[in-house]
Amino acid sequence: MNSRVVIITLALSLLFLHGCATKKGTLASLDDSGIVIEKNAPIDSARQKAADNYASFINSAPKDSLRVEALRRLADLELEKSEERFQQQLSKLDSEKKTISVAKEAEIKQSSYETAIKLYEDAAKASLGEVNDPQIYYQLSKAYEQAGQPEKALDALNRLLARFPNIDNRDEVHFRRGELLFSLNKFKDADRAYTQAMVVNPSSAFYEKALSKKGWSAYKLGEYDRSLHSFFTIVDRKLRTSGGEVDIEGEHLSRGDKELLNDVFRVITLSFNELGGADAINNYFDNNGERVYVSRVYRNLGDHYLEQRRIRDAASTFKAFVKRYPDDIYAPDFDMYRIKAFSRGGFPSLLIEAKIEFVDRYQVNGDYWNKQNEMTQAKLSPVLEQNMEEVARHFHAVAQKSKKPEDYVQATSWYKMFIKSFGIVGVYRAGENIGW
Known part of the structure; x- marks a missing residue:
């Protein structure tokens, strides 16, 4: 049988055997004492026979492209065997109830990949003539990386690009x-x-x-502005649908893309935190243009502060959105986030101030109210009603405690606004609170 037939036969064998590798054993805590590193632990016999055939051919083949190909294929087989060999040795040590250090485990791993790495290096050296096989260097890098030698893995890729710059x-x-x-x-x-x-x-x-x-x-x-440019580019790409629309919630995305987007928004939040908070968000969009999903950026930063119990920072972030986008459809939501933050943090004075601001900003027939459609008004109405009643009840309680006429006047003015805004509902609720 001539050399070419041997190579073809072995190649077909390799295709059949390629999927046979399985990773066995567990990474248990083991002991270094009495450990022998086995470089040739037994592997699947059929695949071993194929490897033996490649080795036999290499020893007798001339130094040409066929020999280089055989070396690479033998190295590929050895690479598959390397991880199995490593796992088998760990499994054996685990069964013997031995523990090993991180350093010893690394030594075992490097030893397990030693043969595959040598074969790839031999193939790379043999290919320096007229043979053009960049896969050798790619696989060599993979072997070094799996063996826990990232510097050498990097060197292999650098060698690949030096020899094949236009791959x-x-x-x-x-x-x-x-x-x-x-x-x-x-x-x-x-x-x-x-x-x-x-x-x-x-x-x-x-x-x-x-x-x-x-x-x-x-x-x-620590170059946060530059990092934000990359991350916002990803968000812009991901939230744009095939039709060119922007899906703010990313409902059209796959599960993997949604996870990527969540990770990107998380680091955007961390970056703005490092840059100073809400003011940094304002500055970024001033300099780089607005985004339709800007509300998500402010919300994420505010929620980040809440998780850290930084109540005032959270409230300031929510307020910053409202200040920058006073007519936005989400403005009432952000004012409510602020109110809930003060309530959660136990700031009663700031809480009532925020509720008063809410009522003043979104009152019926006010500037914001009149700019919204009926659907937005219907959504806003019950929230406005709740806050207006709570403010009126607050000042009523203050008046009952102080007995001062001016405090009763203030409480009365709030009840009048409540009645004017919500008609018979306001009359009924005001009557309940006053005791009619």
């Missing part, structure tokens, strides 16, 4: 470089790698992933 999937290669650099806390270099991935092809499947991690790199560097 078709260089967007993916640059993205992987960025991921390795990010894991090494080299955020400036990671930022550049993600940018290179984006430049290759704006329609690439890696574009938005690179854009997101570029934003995270800037965030890690």
Whole structure:
């Protein structure tokens, strides 16, 4: 049988066996004492036979493209076996009730991948002539990464790009470089790698992933304004439907995209917090243009402050939205968020002030009320009624306690407004409170 037939036969065997790998064992807490690192733990016999056939061919083959191909395929088999070998050794140690340190586990892992890495390195060296197989370097990088050696994994990708600068999937290669650099806390270099991935092809499947991690790199560097540019670009892309409309809630998105969007909004909130809060949001949109989903940005920051029990900061954020967008359909909601924040935080004086402001701003036949359609007015009416009654009852209680005529006058004026705004309902409710 000639060399080409052997290669074809082995290739078919590899295709059949490719899906057979399974990851066995558990990562238990084990002991270093008495541990022997087994470099050749037994693996599936059929696949081992295929590997033996490749090895036999390599030993007898001339130094040409077929030998390089055989080396790479043998390395691919060894890479599959490496993780199994690693898991089997951990499983064995676990069954023996031994514990190991993190350093010892790393040593076992590197040893498990040693053969695959050597084969890829041999294939890379053998391919330096006329053989063009970038997959060798890609797989070599993968092997180093799985072996817990990110610096060498990065070097393999750099070697790939040095030899094949115009490789078709260089967007993916640059993205992987960025991921390795990010894991090494080299955020400036990671930022550049993600940018290179984006430049290759704006329609690439890696574009938005690179854009997101570029934003995270800037965030890690403390360059929050620059990180926001990346993150808002993602939000703009994701919330725009195929018809060109903007779906503020992202109902059209897949589950994965919704999770991505939630993560992006979370880091947007963290960035604005670092930049100073609501004023930073105002400044950003002043300089970079408005967004139709701006209410979500203010709401997220306010809720973030509430989670941290920063009640005044939360209330200030909600108020900032109303001040900037006084006629917005969501303005009453934000004033109610502010009222609920003061109630939750136990600030009675600030709470009644916020309720008075709510009634003044949204009163029936006031400026805001008259600008809204009937649907918005119908939604606002019960909330306005509730706050107006609570303000009237507050001043009534103050008057009953102080017995001062001027306090009764103030309470009466609020009840009159209540009756004027809500007619017979106002009369009935006012009568209940006064004791008619």
